[in-house]
Amino acid sequence: MNANEIERALGTEEPRTDTERGLERLRASVAREGLTPVVAPPGRRISTRGVQGLAAAATVVLVASALALSGVAGTVLTIFEPKSVTAVPVSQADLAQLGGACRGERLEECIGAYGTFAWTTPPQPREVRSLPAATAAAGFDVLAPSSLPQGVTGTARYGVINRSTATFTFSAEAARASAAKAGRTIPPLPKDVDGAKLTITGGPAAIQVWGATDPTATTTGPTGSAGGTLGGIPTLVIGQAKAPTVTSDGVTVDELRGYLLQQPGISPQLAAALRAITDPSSTLPVPVPAELAISHPVKVQGVDGLFIGDSTGLGSAVIWQKGGMMFEVLGTLTESQVLAVANSLK
Amino acid sequence: MEATAPEHGRDRAAAVPAAFERLFRAEYARVVRVAFRVVADQDEAEDVAQEVFLAFYRAHPASADYAAAWLHAAAAHTALNALRSRSRRTTREAAQAIPQDAASPDPADSVEAAETRVEVRAILARLPERDATILALRYAGLSYAEIAAAVDVRASSVGTLLRRAEEAFRRELR
Numbered sequence: 001m002n003a004n005e006i007e008r009a010l011g012t013e014e015p016r017t018d019t020e021r022g023l024e025r026l027r028a029s030v031a032r033e034g035l036t037p038v039v040a041p042p043g044r045r046i047s048t049r050g051v052q053g054l055a056a057a058a059t060v061v062l063v064a065s066a067l068a069l070s071g072v073a074g075t076v077l078t079i080f081e082p083k084s085v086t087a088v089p090v091s092q093a094d095l096a097q098l099g100g101a102c103r104g105e106r107l108e109e110c111i112g113a114y115g116t117f118a119w120t121t122p123p124q125p126r127e128v129r130s131l132p133a134a135t136a137a138a139g140f141d142v143l144a145p146s147s148l149p150q151g152v153t154g155t156a157r158y159g160v161i162n163r164s165t166a167t168f169t170f171s172a173e174a175a176r177a178s179a180a181k182a183g184r185t186i187p188p189l190p191k192d193v194d195g196a197k198l199t200i201t202g203g204p205a206a207i208q209v210w211g212a213t214d215p216t217a218t219t220t221g222p223t224g225s226a227g228g229t230l231g232g233i234p235t236l237v238i239g240q241a242k243a244p245t246v247t248s249d250g251v252t253v254d255e256l257r258g259y260l261l262q263q264p265g266i267s268p269q270l271a272a273a274l275r276a277i278t279d280p281s282s283t284l285p286v287p288v289p290a291e292l293a294i295s296h297p298v299k300v301q302g303v304d305g306l307f308i309g310d311s312t313g314l315g316s317a318v319i320w321q322k323g324g325m326m327f328e329v330l331g332t333l334t335e336s337q338v339l340a341v342a343n344s345l346k
Numbered sequence: 347m348e349a350t351a352p353e354h355g356r357d358r359a360a361a362v363p364a365a366f367e368r369l370f371r372a373e374y375a376r377v378v379r380v381a382f383r384v385v386a387d388q389d390e391a392e393d394v395a396q397e398v399f400l401a402f403y404r405a406h407p408a409s410a411d412y413a414a415a416w417l418h419a420a421a422a423h424t425a426l427n428a429l430r431s432r433s434r435r436t437t438r439e440a441a442q443a444i445p446q447d448a449a450s451p452d453p454a455d456s457v458e459a460a461e462t463r464v465e466v467r468a469i470l471a472r473l474p475e476r477d478a479t480i481l482a483l484r485y486a487g488l489s490y491a492e493i494a495a496a497v498d499v500r501a502s503s504v505g506t507l508l509r510r511a512e513e514a515f516r517r518e519l520r
Contacts, residue, residue: 334475
């Protein structure tokens with residue numbers, strides 16, 4: 001079969017295109033969904049090219065995935081037990097704003113701007129020798145892939161993180177003080193939120209890693225912040241964890257979401273995405289850098305999951321929730337490869 | 347409030363920026379063509395194109411220098427996803443969704459052509475993502491430079507990647 005025959009097989013007929021009708025349909029969708037256009041930041045060239053962009057995208061994907069695994073995601077946003085995952089597009093402006101709010105890389109320092117974070121039982125990642133050992137240490141059946149994509153070679157290494165618990169107590173005074181220190185103005189904490197305590201429970205979790213020297217290095221450390229960089233990305237990571245839960249002694253999900261939406265600098269896109277989460281008590285929001293990554297819902301293991309890929313197609317992740325467990329598969333693979341690995345887990 | 351909603355809707359519809367409309371007019375036909383090469387269905391290709399442009403609108407400025415490349419890649423990825431999720435549909439339904447080939451007036455030829463195209467779609471769905479993407483982009487008429495931008499490789503590598511994708515396609519066809 002030569003190129004001409006392949007072309008014929010792929011179809012030589014041309015589709016009909018009515019551009020104006022298509023544009024009208026798009027305008028109607030934009031109006032129906034109340035979408036606002038994204039405006040390019042002045043004076044900055046936006047490009048997907050270059051290792052820097054890829055590294056940023058990959059790092060954020062890793063952070064998002066690792067946070068999802070560790071059960072720390074959502075502590076500022078929701079009181080929840082996730083039943084599903086959804087993408088929340090985060091723009092460069094949002095990331096810059098987040099950077100302004102989080103002077104340090106440690107999660108405690110970031111959310112510490114709003115209160116006091118304390119580990120009751122900190123996560124302690126450790127390497128184990130085998131899959132059965134991982135199952136024994138985690139206390140649940142660790143699922144393994146029945147086949148690996150081309151390019152993923154060598155034997156897996158296994159890591160386990162114990163069940164971890166932390167508390168976070170909101171403090172209006174802490175919020176005022178840290179905002180003043182950073183030269184920022186933030187809305188005051190609502191009275192109902194001031195003093196409210198969240199209890200966050202995550203794990204246990206198990207991680208299987210191909211192509212990295214230390215399986216526990218790809219997950220969150222005790223700080224909850226992922227240390228992933230482009231150079232440190234393994235070929236393939238499979239994570240599995242008991243779904244995290246967050247309980248509260250009073251504050252509601254809507255109160256927290258309302259307060260988050262009041263923060264200065266939150267983009268209309270991020271605000272719209274957060275508002276669009278119909279059940280924040282059971283939806284894990286996964287931040288996806290809008291300019292550098294793509295995401296869309298996928299079916300995985302028979303349930304709804306979320307695919308996240310950097311815009312170059314070089315790195316991919318899929319995250320889903322099933323049977324009270326959170327799963328993730330990520331690596332320097334294509335979408336079909338991560339999905340194949342995800343669907344082969346048993 | 348409800349009485350004013352449609353008017354409000356029109357106002358919002360008219361607010362699609364001129365830069366985005368220019369981008370839409372410049373790229374819509376090609377986005378539909380890339381999707382059509384994968385799904386082989388007029389309506390489905392248009393749906394994919396709408397999804398792709400809306401996704402871009404939600405998250406990217408129309409002036410982004412990567413706009414065209416992003417749209418081309420997203421058209422292929424979204425169409426391939428649609429193709430894979432189409433497994434619910436029967437082969438017969440998929441065959442009926444394919445327009446009759448005007449060059450084959452013989453009904454038997456048309457059925458054979460339709461069956462071939464259904465098989466081709468199944469192969470595209472099975473191929474590695476990048477191979478299927480490169481095939482869809484190339485046979486939709488994109489240049490090597492445009493393919494290189496869409497899949498983020500050097501233009502000098504596209505020929506090799508295309509040959510590998512064609513070989514993978516042939517292997518699956520056997």
